[in-house]
Amino acid sequence: MTQLRFGRHLVALLLSAVTVFAAETSLPTPQEIIANCVQAGEKTWRSVAKPPAGLSSRDLFAYALALCEAKTKLERLEKIFDTAAQMHDRDPQSRGYGNFRWSWSHEGVFDFNAVDFCMQNGALLWMRHRDTMPPAARDKLRPILELAGEGLLRHRVAESYTNIALMNVGNLILLGEAMDKPALADEGYARLDRICLYMAQSGTHEYCSPTYYGTDLDDLVLIEAFCQRERGREQARALLELLWTDITLNWFPPAQKLGGARSRDYDYLRGIGFLDQQMMANGWLPATEKQRVASITTAFIRWRPPARLKALSQAKFPRLVTLVWGLEKSQSRTHYLCRDVTLSAAGAGYGGHMDLPLCADLPGSREGVRCYFIPDGRHDPYGKIKIRESQAHAKTLHLQPFWTAAQRRVDALGLAVYRDKDVPLETQTLESHFVMPLAVDGFWVGERRVEFQPGTAAEFPLKAGEAVVLRKGTAAVGVRVPWARDLAGHAATVALVYDANAFGAVRLTVTHHVAQGDAAKVNAAAAFWVSIGSDLKSDGEFANWRRQFAAAKADVEALPDRVRISVAGVDGPLTVSAKAPYATPLPTEPPQPRMVLACDGDDVGKRLLQNIEPMKSFMAKRAATGPIVVAAGKDVYWEAEAGEVMPPMTLGEDTKASSGLFVWMPARPGERAGSSLGCATWELKVEKAGEYYLWGRILTPTPENDSFYLRVFTDAADLIERTTWATGVHKQWTWTRVTLEHTKPPMPISLPAGTVNLQFRVREAGAKIDRLFLTPQATAEPR
Numbered sequence: 001m002t003q004l005r006f007g008r009h010l011v012a013l014l015l016s017a018v019t020v021f022a023a024e025t026s027l028p029t030p031q032e033i034i035a036n037c038v039q040a041g042e043k044t045w046r047s048v049a050k051p052p053a054g055l056s057s058r059d060l061f062a063y064a065l066a067l068c069e070a071k072t073k074l075e076r077l078e079k080i081f082d083t084a085a086q087m088h089d090r091d092p093q094s095r096g097y098g099n100f101r102w103s104w105s106h107e108g109v110f111d112f113n114a115v116d117f118c119m120q121n122g123a124l125l126w127m128r129h130r131d132t133m134p135p136a137a138r139d140k141l142r143p144i145l146e147l148a149g150e151g152l153l154r155h156r157v158a159e160s161y162t163n164i165a166l167m168n169v170g171n172l173i174l175l176g177e178a179m180d181k182p183a184l185a186d187e188g189y190a191r192l193d194r195i196c197l198y199m200a201q202s203g204t205h206e207y208c209s210p211t212y213y214g215t216d217l218d219d220l221v222l223i224e225a226f227c228q229r230e231r232g233r234e235q236a237r238a239l240l241e242l243l244w245t246d247i248t249l250n251w252f253p254p255a256q257k258l259g260g261a262r263s264r265d266y267d268y269l270r271g272i273g274f275l276d277q278q279m280m281a282n283g284w285l286p287a288t289e290k291q292r293v294a295s296i297t298t299a300f301i302r303w304r305p306p307a308r309l310k311a312l313s314q315a316k317f318p319r320l321v322t323l324v325w326g327l328e329k330s331q332s333r334t335h336y337l338c339r340d341v342t343l344s345a346a347g348a349g350y351g352g353h354m355d356l357p358l359c360a361d362l363p364g365s366r367e368g369v370r371c372y373f374i375p376d377g378r379h380d381p382y383g384k385i386k387i388r389e390s391q392a393h394a395k396t397l398h399l400q401p402f403w404t405a406a407q408r409r410v411d412a413l414g415l416a417v418y419r420d421k422d423v424p425l426e427t428q429t430l431e432s433h434f435v436m437p438l439a440v441d442g443f444w445v446g447e448r449r450v451e452f453q454p455g456t457a458a459e460f461p462l463k464a465g466e467a468v469v470l471r472k473g474t475a476a477v478g479v480r481v482p483w484a485r486d487l488a489g490h491a492a493t494v495a496l497v498y499d500a501n502a503f504g505a506v507r508l509t510v511t512h513h514v515a516q517g518d519a520a521k522v523n524a525a526a527a528f529w530v531s532i533g534s535d536l537k538s539d540g541e542f543a544n545w546r547r548q549f550a551a552a553k554a555d556v557e558a559l560p561d562r563v564r565i566s567v568a569g570v571d572g573p574l575t576v577s578a579k580a581p582y583a584t585p586l587p588t589e590p591p592q593p594r595m596v597l598a599c600d601g602d603d604v605g606k607r608l609l610q611n612i613e614p615m616k617s618f619m620a621k622r623a624a625t626g627p628i629v630v631a632a633g634k635d636v637y638w639e640a641e642a643g644e645v646m647p648p649m650t651l652g653e654d655t656k657a658s659s660g661l662f663v664w665m666p667a668r669p670g671e672r673a674g675s676s677l678g679c680a681t682w683e684l685k686v687e688k689a690g691e692y693y694l695w696g697r698i699l700t701p702t703p704e705n706d707s708f709y710l711r712v713f714t715d716a717a718d719l720i721e722r723t724t725w726a727t728g729v730h731k732q733w734t735w736t737r738v739t740l741e742h743t744k745p746p747m748p749i750s751l752p753a754g755t756v757n758l759q760f761r762v763r764e765a766g767a768k769i770d771r772l773f774l775t776p777q778a779t780a781e782p783r
Contacts, residue, residue: 026283027281027282027283028280028281028287030299030300032287033281033291033295033296033298033299034066034069034070034296034299035070036291036295037062037063037066037291037292037293037295037296037299038063038066038067038070038072039291040291040292040293040295041059041062041063041066041067041293044056044059044060044062044063044293045063045076045080048060048076048079048080048083049079051083051104052104053103053104053105054103054104054105055083055103055104056102056103057084057087057100057101057102057103057114057117057118058102058114058117058118058121058294059293059294060080060083060084060087060118061084061118061119061120061121061122061125062121062293062294062296063080063293064076064077064080064081064121064125065121065124065125065129065296066293066296068125068128068129068132068133069128069129069296069299071132074133074134074137075134077133077134077137077140077141078134078136078137078140081137081140081141081144082140084100084118084144085140085143085144087100087101087104088100088144088147088148089101089108089109089151090147094108094109095109096108096109096112096151097147097150097151097154098115098147098148098149098150098151098152098153098154099112099114099115099148099151099154099155100114100115100118100148100151101114102114112155113155113164113167115148115151115152115155115171116152116155116164116167116168116171117167118148119145119148119152119171119175120167120170120171120218120219120222120297121296121297122141122144122145122148122171122175123145123170123171123174123175123178124174124222124226124300125141126141126142126145126175126178126179127174127177127178127226130178145175145179146179148175149172149175149176149179149181149184152168152171152172152175152184153172153184153187155168158648158678159194159195159198159199159205159647159648160198160202160205160206160326161205161206162199162204162205162206162212162216163206163209163212163215163216163219165191165195166195166215166216166219166220166223166239167215167218167219168188168191169188169189169191169192169195169219169223170188170219170220170222170223170227171188172184172185172187172188172191173185173188173189173192173223173227173232174188174222174223174226174227176188177227177228185228189229189231189232192223192232192235193235193613193614194647194648194650195239195647196235196238196239196609196612196613196614196615197614197615197618197646197647198646198647199239199242199596199609200596200606200609200610200615200618201327201596201646202324202325202326202327202331202596202646203323203324203325203326203596203597203605204216204242204243204246204323204325205263205325205326206263206264206325207262207263207323207325207333207346207350208246208250208258208260208261208262208263208323208333209262209263209264209265209273209275210257210258210262210265210267210271210272210273210274210275210276211264211265211266211273211274211275212263212264212273212274213243213246213247213258213275213278214273214274214275214276214277214278215274216243217240217243217244217275217278218278218297218298220236220239220240220243221236221240221297221298221300221301221302221303222297222300223235223236224236224237224240224302224303225300225301225302225303226300231613234612234613235612235613236303237303238608238609238612239609240303240305241305241608242597242605242608242609244305244309245309245597245604245605245608246323246597246605247275247305248305248309248310248312248313249312249313249319249321249335249597249599250321250335250337251284251313252337252342252361253313253314254339254340254362254363254364255361255362255363255364255365255366255368256285256366257270257271257272257361257366258271258275259271259335259337259342259344259359259361260321260333260335260337260342260344260359260361261333261335261344261345261346261355261356261357261358261359262355262356262359263325263350263352263354263355264350264352264354264355265354265355265356266354266383267383268356268370268372268374268382268383268435269369269370269382269383269435269503269505270366270367270368270369270370271356271361271370272366272367277291277292277295277298278298280298281295281298281301282301282304282305283310284310316599317337317338317339318336318337318338318339318534319336319337319599319600320334320335320336320337320409320599320600320601321334321335321336321337321597321598321599322334322335322593322595322597322598323595323596323597323598323605324593324594324595324596325346325350327646327679327761328348328585329347329585329587329591329592329594330347330348330404330584330585330588330592331347331348332346332347332348332592332593332594333345333346333347334347334407334412334593336407336409336410336532338475338532338534338535339534339535340362340363340472340473340474340475340534340535341360341361341362341363341472341475341476341477341532341533341534342359342360342361342532343359343360343407343410343411343412343477343530343531343532344358344359344360344361344407344412345357345358345359345405345406345407345412345413345414345530346358346403346405347404347405347406347585347588347592348403348404348405348585349400349401349402349403351400352400353397353398353399353400354397354398356372356373356374357373357403357405357414358372358373358405358412358414358434358528358530359371359372359373360372360477360530360532362437362440362472362475362477363472363473363475364437364439364472368437368439368504369435369436369437369438369439369503369504369505370435370437371434371435371436371437371477371530372434372435373414373416373432373433373434373435373528374398374432374433374435375398375399375400375401375416375418375422375431375432376398376399376429376430376431376432376433377398377399377423377424377427377429377430377431378427378429379429379431380398381431381433381435381505381507381509382435382501382503382505383398384503399418399422399423399430400422401416401417401418401419401422402416402417402418402419402422402578402582402583402585403415403416403585404576404577404578404585404586404588405576405588406574406575406576406588406589406590406592407574407590408569408570408571408572408574408590409569409570409571410531410532410533410534410569410570410571411529411530411531411567411569411570411571411574412529412530412531412574413527413528413529413530413565413567413569413574413575413576414527414528414530414576415525415526415527415528415563415565415576415577415578416432416525416526416527416528417523417524417525417563417578417582418430418512418523418524418525419523419581419582420523423524427513428513429511429513430487430511430512430513430524431509431510431511431512431513432484432509432510432512432526432528433507433508433509433510434479434507434508434528434530435505435506435507436470436477436479436505436506436507436508437470437472437504437505437506438452438454438498438504438505438506439504440470440471440472441470441471441472441473442470442471443468443469443470443471443496443506444467444468444469444470444471444546445460445462445466445467445468445496446463446466446467446550447550450496452498452506454500454504455500456498456500457498457499457500458497458498459495459496459497459498460495460496460497461493461494461495462481462494462495462496462508464481464491464494465480465481465482465483465554466480466494466550467479467480467546467549467550468480468496468508469546469549469550471536471542474534474535474536474537475532475533475534475536476532476533476536476542476545476546477530477531477532477533478530478531478532478533478546478549478550479508479528479529479530480528480529480549480550480554480567481494481508481510481526481527481528481529482527482529482554482556482565482567483525483526483527483554483556483558483563483565484510484512484525484526484527485512485522485524485525485526485558486511486512486513486514486524487512487513487514487521487522487524488514488521488522489521489522489560490514492510492511492512492524492526493510493511494508494509494510494511495508495509495511496508496509497509510526512524512526521560522560523580523582525563525578527556527563527565527576529554529567529574531549531569531570533545533546533549552567552568552569553567553568554566554567554568555567561579561580562577562578562579562580563577563578563579564576564577565577566589572590573589574588574589574590575588575589576588584721584722587717596609618644622644625642627683627684627685627755628642628682628683628684628685629684629685629687630684630685630686630687630692630751630774631687632687632688633688633776634776635773635774635775635776635777635780636773636774636775637771637772637773637782638682638771638772639658639659639661639770639771640661640662640663640680640769640770640771640772641659641661641662641663642682643663643680643681643682643683644680644681644682645663645679645680646678646679646680646681647678648665648666648678648762648765649663649664649665649678649679649680649762650663650664650665650666650678651663652664652666652768654699654768654770656732656733657733657770657771658697658770658771661770662699662768662769662770663680663760663768663769663770664765664766664767664768664769665678665762665765665766665767666765666766667705667764667765667766668766669701669702669705669766670701670702670704670705670766671704671705671765671766672704672764678761678762679759679760679761679762680759680760680769681757681758681759682757682758682759682772683755683756683757684751684755684756684757684758684774685754685755686751686752686753686754686755686756687753688753689750689751689752689753690750690751690776691748691749691750691751691776692748692749692750692751692774692775692776693737693738693746693747693748693749693774693775693776693777693778693780694737694738694749694758694772694773694774695735695736695737695738695772695773695774695775695781695782696725696727696735696736696738696760696769696770696771696772696773697733697734697735697736697769697770697771697772697773697782698727698730698733698734698736698767698768698769698770699730699731699732699733699734699767699768699770700727700728700729700730700766700767700768701729701730701731701766702729702766703729704764704766705764705765705766705767706726706727706728706729706730706764706767707724707725707726707727707763707764707767708724708725708727708760708761708762708763708764708767708769709722709723709724709725709760709761709762709763710722710723710724710725710738710740710758710759710760710761711723711758711759711761712749712751712756712757712758712759713756713757713759714752714754714755714756714757715755719749719750719751719752719756720740720749722761723740723741724740724741724763725738725739725740725741725760726739726741727767733770735773735781735782746778748778758772
């Protein structure tokens with residue numbers, strides 16, 4: 001098993017703590033978990049007789065598994081499976097063929113993840129209980145599982161959709177092996193390989209989610225416990241250790257929960273989610289009576305996090321934790337944890353409506369309010385008003401503006417810009433909030449101490465750049481808005497607000513919307529500077545810290561189509577900038593960290609995954625493959641497969657390709673599918689700087705499969721930011737000149753001397769690239 005190693009200075013500390021922490025919380029037994037799930041499932045059983053609108057297909061299979069594990073009330077299985085069959089899409093012409101309706105009330109398959117949530121328990125029903133369940137129930141279950149296998153195969157999700165990608169893999173493997181369907185299992189293992197390769201280089205895309213980390217762990221627990229191939233078990237153990245190390249490093253013991261910025265959170269105020277089930281099952285949290293039938297998975301845990309990890313979470317302070325969550329340079333996250341306060345920022349927006357990219361955490365109850373930034377178009381700063389995300393689910397969603405941020409230990413600077421597409425036409429309010437807990441020792445606005453009385457609303461307007469500071473124990477959190485503008489292009493109003501809410505929250509609010517009749521002229525925007533102070537034991541230390549933060553310099557350069565903010569942090573300057581159309585984050589100061597999962601600069605995540613397959617083979621190929629030499633004044637050809645190929649891009653075979661291989665994201669001709677995550681990258685060694693012309697030998701069979709993204713970059717900068725190459729339809733292998741959007745051929749690419757990276761990214765699946773040709777001659781054509 002791959003083992004995580006830490007520096008020598010921690011060894012004595014960890015050894016002294018391990019025994020204490022290992023015995024701190026007793027583990028619930030599998031029998032206790034199963035009994036609790038049987039009890040929780042009684043609600044599901046009562047619903048089977050007369051299904052209510054909200055009856056979940058997922059819970060039917062979870063309850064059936066709980067009954068089988070408990071060896072009780074097995075006569076109920078037939079009725080449960082009859083109900084599940086009624087929720088199964090059995091129309092071969094349907095897109096949802098083999099999948100399930102998520103809820104009884106749904107008219108069809110609206111959430112295509114349903115088949116994976118159902119089969120997470122369905123596969124175990126057949127694997128563990130087909131010989132002991134009543135024959136009539138077994139006869140009803142088998143055709144459901146047979147058809148669900150087709151649903152699993154059809155449900156292709158990107159490796160970046162971490163929780164569902166892992167669940168789909170586990171279901172294909174376990175159902176395939178349980179039902180003696182090797183094609184299913186083989187496809188599952190192939191998809192697992194691609195996930196491992198992706199995460200070894202791009203990290204966990206659904207980063208630090210208090211909900212979906214729980215699902216991830218459930219997925220991996222089942223693969224590790226039940227898959228038949230040692231390679232699969234080894235991969236599951238490595239990914240389990242990666243996720244548990246991630247949880248360890250980001251766990252904030254004084255609040256007993258995951259701290260820092262996160263990708264997807266259903267509970268903005270508290271930051272608590274389904275991960276709690278795994279934390280209780282592994283002794284990190286005391287078990288409670290609150291249990292869901294879906295928690296049955298935790299009864300099968302075989303691999304557990306070593307005691308040293310829990311010891312580390314409580315012993316290593318301060319610590320600087322960084323991670324990446326994608327291929328883009330900006331897709332990173334920083335989290336600085338002290339014993340009494342933490343600060344965290346993500347370098348880019350996650351791309352969803354549930355991320356919290358700028359956060360601080362303070363000690364206190366698990367139910368306590370966190371500090372977080374939220375872009376708000378519904379006057380719902382606390383995330384309490386659910387709206388329909390799709391036909392399947394209603395969630396608490398916020399706006400999705402352009403976001404960029406930089407962090408230097410105790411200081412973080414974030415910038416949000418609201419593009420036209422980010423603000424729905426029906427929006428009546430547009431606000432940027434930084435939410436904070438009311439239950440602290442005091443608030444200051446500049447030099448003024450301000451008081452809030454629970455239940456009595458109060459508002460304190462702020463001057464431009466004025467500091468708001470809260471104090472709790474020995475910790476302080478300071479917030480400034482160095483710059484903000486409203487939709488009319490004027491300076492936006494900023495205020496510290498307590499609206500007498502029932503949640504115990506205070507907010508610093510920037511108001512961007514304008515008076516009725518005042519036309520919107522520019523993109524509204526706001527910059528938030530958050531700083532933390534730790535171990536401030538005396539009133540004097542706190543006052544000095546507060547005044548230094550309030551007086552620190554902030555520089556702003558703002559035009560209608562661009563902005564640059566620079567502030568004087570404790571450890572040095574922080575700078576963020578953006579320019580229209582606000583699509584790609586610009587370089588920040590300090591630069592974004594690019595390590596898989598690092599603690600104080602040590603990339604432990606990379607070390608955990610580099611010695612498992614397929615990463616070992618990938619690294620061996622990389623070591624054996626030198627750069628492509630671009631000789632001065634010469635043409636150069638190379639095979640597409642000679643580069644580093646990242647999932648969901650992969651190699652395909654075709655005897656008409658130049659060497660029998662090509663690179664693509666698999667899709668059927670005409671199938672609409674895409675992902676900006678998969679890529680093929682080639683390292684060029686350019687002997688002479690100059691202008692070059694690029695060609696590709698491609699096969700792009702339909703208008704739905706005829707484009708790539710191109711990016712050209714060095715370690716220092718992007719030479720060509722990600723842009724579209726619309727190839728046009730080519731039903732046979734054809735040499736085509738690379739022409740980028742908004743340009744006319746021939747389009748030269750300016751390359752400096754030295755190492756340059758050329759990268760094709762997936763824009764439309766099914767587009768194939770076989771070979772490339774680079775020339776300094778505008779009129780040259782490949783042979």
